Amino acid sequence: DTEVTQTPKHLVMGMTNKKSLKCEQHMGHRAMYWYKQKAKKPPELMFVYSYEKLSINESVPSRFSPECPNSSLLNLHLHALQPEDSALYLCASSPGDLYNEQFFGPGTRLTVL
Amino acid sequence: AQSVTQPDIHITVSEGASLELRCNYSYGATPYLFWYVQSPGQGLQLLLKYFSGDTLVQGIKGFEAEFKRSQSSFNLRKPSVHWSDAAEYFCAVRNAAGNKLTFGGGTRVLVKP
Helix, strand or coil: CEEEEEEEEEEEECCCEEEEEEEEEECCCCEEEEEEEECCCCEEEEEEEECCCCEEECCCCCEEEEEEEEEEEEEEEEEEECHHHCCEEEEEECCCCCCCCCCCCEEEEEECC | CCCCCCCEEEEEEECCEEECCCEEEECCCCCCCEEEEECCCCEEEEEEEECCCCEEECHHHCCCEEEEECCCCCEEEEEEEECCCCCCEEEEEECCCCEEEECCCCCCCCCCC
């Protein structure tokens, strides 16, 4: 299995809802990432997990809460989002050492009403 | 801090013609460079990468890139484009710790029949 999967593909939520995005990889990678991508912009890094520990938080608002239950799974819990949080949320993984690239999932298209 | 500049926001090319996408980076040490492609509404797919060694790098889908340290450039080329090459292309540089990618602003490629 050489892919990163993300569910759901699309999500519409209200500002008072709580929802979660899920990301899974079975490549044995030890680093996993969340990115946010607005239309016509490059991906922006949000969080990095390395060996199941949060290693980077790019000053993301607390309404986004990441979780890494095990080395294959990465969640992003969403609560009290704002309409400007609407974006494509991309998950990626990498083997964890310096000489390897990141593999990206297809993304979750999030719309906040 | 590292940075990446893609000077061309849009490029239109005729099918069968050659394509060159420009990428300039700023990085203090030997850079780890990547080119990714993103089709509309999709995740990012790695085209090729440069870590060291031969400065001409071959990638997937007939793409190649040349690393020129003197010009701080890593331009992507394809001799003959296909309609399926219409997409957004991102150049990226990795930090020394190996856990952050910095993306350029992207170049949107349109292919005319």
